[in-house]
Amino acid sequence: MEQVKQLLGNQRGNMTVFVLTIFFFLSLVMFTLLFNMSTIFVDKEVAANSAQQASIAAVQIIYEEAEEAIREYDSSIAGMLDPDFIMVKVDLETMRLRSIHPDWSESEVRYRAIDNVLLSHVPANGVLYGYLYQGLESAQRKIREAAGEILQANGATRSGSVVTMFDSDMRIEVETSVRYQSDTFGLAFLNTVTEKVKQTAKSRRIAFAEVMGWGGKRITL
Template structure:
């Protein structure tokens, strides 16, 4: 009788160890799967934030070049013949917009003012159009390096990322990715996957680009 009890006790002990081992194994598998899923979401967020920051930087470059083009036009012979300088109109439009929209940021006031003035002047002013066209060409040359540095600094993949200047809605579109690699945590039966997690971000609408005929230019970094 004693030997029977001892045998049953050993069997119960072995069963307990077996159940705990299975439980630990399943818990490890679940942890690994959840860990990899969370990493995918993190990488998507990194790629999205990187693309958004890059698109905002590209917009800043475009409006800086637009302002410089306006100044160059105002300093030109064509501009001197016009007593009402374009930059003066931009400044007055800024004042109007600040008053009308006190909640807008300084950059939004500036961007909208440039858009409004250029939309009303460019269609009938070939000389101004020429200066702006050169400004956009300069922006296109400058944007790849700036965007690439931002993507790289934020952990996104620089090589192969694409900047579209502009999409059908006159926005800057940045498509980038983050390299994802799954973890196996020592579980040999799980595959190690490596892929590029892609995300795309779009900038604010650059309204004056409508009258420039400048759209759909894809820049691959």
């Protein structure tokens, strides 16, 4: 009788160990899957944020170059012969927009003012167009370097990322990726997966680009 009780006890003990082993194994598998899924979401967020920051920087560069082009035009012979200086109009439009849109940021007010003035003046002014075209060429070179540095600093993949000036809606589009690699936590039956998690971000609309004929230019980093 004692031997039977001991045998049953050993069986129950073995079954308990077996159940605990299975439970631990399944828990490890579940943890591995959840960990890798969460890593993918984090990598997507990193890629998306990096692309968004790069697009914002690109917009800033474009409008800085546009303002420089306007200043150069105003100080040129062609500009001096015409007392209707473009930068004066931009400043007046900036004040007008600021008064009717106090909730807008200073950068948005300025960008919108530049858009409004250039949209009405560039089509009839070939000299101004020439200065702005040179400004966009300068912006393209600067964007390549600035966007690359931002993506790299934020953990995104610089090589192979693409900045498009401009898409069909006159926006800057940045496509980048983050290198994802799964973790098996020692589970030999799981394969290690390595791939690029791609994300795309678009900037505000750059309205004056409509009259520049500058669309679809891809900058490969």
